[in-house]
Amino acid sequence: MTVARKARDKTPKSEGPMTAFHGTDITSARNILQGEKLDVAKATAKKIDGPPGFFLATEVADAEFFALRRVPGGILEFILSPKAVEQLKSFGAVRRPIPPGKTARFIGDEFVIPTEAFECFNQLREAGEIVVKPH
Amino acid sequence: MLQSVEGGRGDCCQTPLEIPMKIYEDAVSYVRKNPERFFRMGSPDAIELATHVLGDALISGAKETCTLRLGDWWIVGGDVDWLTNHKQYTIHELFGRIVALPEAGPNSMRAEILLTAFTEAVITVAGDDCLTIKGDVPKDAEIWHLMKSLTPLKRLVAFQLNSHDALPLKHTGGRVKEGSKEQRLKSRNQTFL
16 A cells, blocks of 8 residues: 555545525525525625625524524525535635624634635536525 | 514515525524623623623714713713614614624624613613613603713613622612612712723
8 A cells, every 4th residue: 555545544534515504684595595696796785794705604593693684684504515615615715713793702613705706606506516495 | 662672583484486484583582592692601791781882882983981880770871872873773773683883893793782682671861862772760760860960971871780780889688779879979980081
């Protein structure tokens, strides 16, 4: 067995799909559910704070907070294949703890999809690598 | 009044695709169920609540702020009316919603909803405009007079976290005697920034 092969054997097996949640207003949730693509101009116009992008929370209770910032709100569940996660990361997507704000703290991570990765996200969704359903 | 703030339970409706989708509306219940998200020790704390409110006033541009205690009342005041400088929401809406505070950075929120969720009573005064947000506070209660007397301040918000929160200045059978001039003077803790 080669050294390279031994090294590969020690690497963790590829992770399974990522399940994450997006909390937003109910109209936007319905539009996304019906297939609306991520759009840089809309994301920029609708952002409340922080940089524009598309944000997924690994914990549904965190997504609920963001849905309630835009009442009436809705929560979508996203299931991203390992391939989708990897490709999005290559376009700058990153998983990290949700930054605490003044007054509010969070328990989970966020998967931040920057505007540069929107086109990739849309293609992955069309290809079935990203599945969206209501929570 | 409180019911109008808290009204609106999560409901389900049909999307045009006939997929059931829950609507999230009741922010007060969410906050109440998740105190660990808003308090360092995981449970409501009067000092943290006052600090959150005071921070909102300062972020909104207040240069002079004031915190006072009158019995089990906590009072926060400022020289700007930080409740009406938000044109998007009425005062009652501010106390019933999670309202973002982008001036404080990403994921920040205003503190008013914490008062609605975790206190027994909340009132606010701006000049002669007196408003009860939550609880039953008699019109002749000492707290109103004190708040109105602080006229240089443009806005004051007062809350009672609970009955055992009273400042132990002058014990009368285990409880603070409220409303005395001595107590007001001793409990005053003004900060001028």
